Amino acid sequence: MDRRQFLAAGFAAPAALAAQTAHDAAQASAPIQPFSDPDFGFTAQTALGAGYYRAGDPGKLLAIAAHIKPGDFDSACRAYYEAGVQARKLAEAAAAKRHAVSAREAYLWAAEYFSCALKFLVSSKETEWPSPSWRQYDDCWSAAAALFEPAAERLEIPYEGASLTAWFFRVDRSRRRRPLVILNTGADGLEISMYVHGCAGGLSRGYNCLILNGPGQCDSLWAKKLYFRPDWEKVITPVVDVMLRRREVDPKRIALVGVSQGGYMVPRALAFEHRIAAGVADPGGWNVAEPWLRNLPKPIREMLDAGKQSDFDRIVGMGVAANSRTKAVLQMRMRPYGITSYYEAFRAVQKYSLEEVAGQIRCPMLITDPEGEQFFPGQSQKLYDALRCPKTLVKFTHDQGADQHCEVAAPGYRDYCIYNWLNETL
Numbered sequence: 001m002d003r004r005q006f007l008a009a010g011f012a013a014p015a016a017l018a019a020q021t022a023h024d025a026a027q028a029s030a031p032i033q034p035f036s037d038p039d040f041g042f043t044a045q046t047a048l049g050a051g052y053y054r055a056g057d058p059g060k061l062l063a064i065a066a067h068i069k070p071g072d073f074d075s076a077c078r079a080y081y082e083a084g085v086q087a088r089k090l091a092e093a094a095a096a097k098r099h100a101v102s103a104r105e106a107y108l109w110a111a112e113y114f115s116c117a118l119k120f121l122v123s124s125k126e127t128e129w130p131s132p133s134w135r136q137y138d139d140c141w142s143a144a145a146a147l148f149e150p151a152a153e154r155l156e157i158p159y160e161g162a163s164l165t166a167w168f169f170r171v172d173r174s175r176r177r178r179p180l181v182i183l184n185t186g187a188d189g190l191e192i193s194m195y196v197h198g199c200a201g202g203l204s205r206g207y208n209c210l211i212l213n214g215p216g217q218c219d220s221l222w223a224k225k226l227y228f229r230p231d232w233e234k235v236i237t238p239v240v241d242v243m244l245r246r247r248e249v250d251p252k253r254i255a256l257v258g259v260s261q262g263g264y265m266v267p268r269a270l271a272f273e274h275r276i277a278a279g280v281a282d283p284g285g286w287n288v289a290e291p292w293l294r295n296l297p298k299p300i301r302e303m304l305d306a307g308k309q310s311d312f313d314r315i316v317g318m319g320v321a322a323n324s325r326t327k328a329v330l331q332m333r334m335r336p337y338g339i340t341s342y343y344e345a346f347r348a349v350q351k352y353s354l355e356e357v358a359g360q361i362r363c364p365m366l367i368t369d370p371e372g373e374q375f376f377p378g379q380s381q382k383l384y385d386a387l388r389c390p391k392t393l394v395k396f397t398h399d400q401g402a403d404q405h406c407e408v409a410a411p412g413y414r415d416y417c418i419y420n421w422l423n424e425t426l
Contacts, residue, residue, distance in 0.1 A: 073325075
């Protein structure tokens with residue numbers, strides 16, 4: 001093995017980023033996927049699951065799959081993007097004739113397909129970042145939100161001299177006080193993912209829901225250039241301040257739900273923000289740095305620990321240059337942190353740990369632990385064990401169709417478990 005091959009192998013999975021890590025986890029639970037490639041298959045499962053809440057059609061997903069060549073990111077990006085364009089045309093045609101429900105659903109389809117295209121765009125050779133997919137996605141999501149009954153209200157929440165966009169979904173127009181679920185996405189989820197993973201299920205059960213675009217997420221990243229921070233309570237506290245002024249919000253029944261890296265963000269915020277009555281981490285995120293560091297070769301880890309930034313950046317740059325997929329995904333994972341230096345990114349994520357603060361959480365917590373978790377394996381149990389508050393650990397399995405990260409293929413069963421717990425807790 002020559003030097004370039006060694007470096008490529010050594011950087012095949014920093015931050016659970018490369019295919020091998022996801023492939024190993026996927027093989028462990030062996031889910032049914034249209035593609036054996038874990039990146040392609042996981043996105044397909046996400047799109048399939050979105051159909052449960054009318055954010056896509058399973059038949060259309062199969063048609064999209066027929067246009068994707070194995071391992072070809074360009075073909076995947078084009079297939080999902082073109083499906084989004086088609087769905088948007090359907091939505092606009094329905095809206096022009098005032099078919100509000102049809103227009104809303106077709107806009108949701110389009111938003112989901114465009115969000116899938118964005119996942120492949122980072123490794124596509126033919127499209128520059130940022131792309132028309134983001135603008136198309138944002139237009140379609142906004143149009144869909146306006147067609148709910150009542151319409152979702154776009155809020156701008158004051159945040160350190162700027163603002164955070166949030167989408168407030170109400171059960172009805174009554175202004176009656178109801179429990180509120182604040183939905184916190186992770187490293188790469190968009191609003192449509194939080195609609196599928198919490199908002200739709202909450203509305204149907206009588207919960208008002210707030211989809212939050214925190215720094216480093218959605219338009220906070222794309223349009224406002226706001227970036228991740230480890231002290232997530234500084235994000236959630238101003239959100240709670242604003243929502244407590246809403247007549248529709250029961251101040252004693254506010255829940256905070258985090259998915260993906262939100263499984264770190266939510267517990268971190270709850271350690272300091274004690275006005276929230278219940279929290280959910282799906283899955284639990286104990287230490288964000290652990291998957292970044294897991295496959296880092298020992299000599300390179302020693303450079304990182306010794307503060308040798310120029311050497312670290314040079315060696316990592318050489319390593320990822322030999323693996324285009326790893327380079328693309330690593331850059332995508334670095335983007336929400338607002339960092340371009342590999343060294344600075346690997347140092348930054350080391351601040352994202354719950355070890356010193358988990359014991360400060362007071363409210364009841366639900367931690368999910370899906371079988372075959374690709375990105376934070378074992379961390380749900382670590383978080384659960386460290387909690388001193390009332391706590392529940394829910395296992396999701398392959399036999400339930402709810403395995404893998406965030407149970408993306410089974411949002412119905414996921415909501416069944418989470419909202420039953422919230423009903424009993426609140």
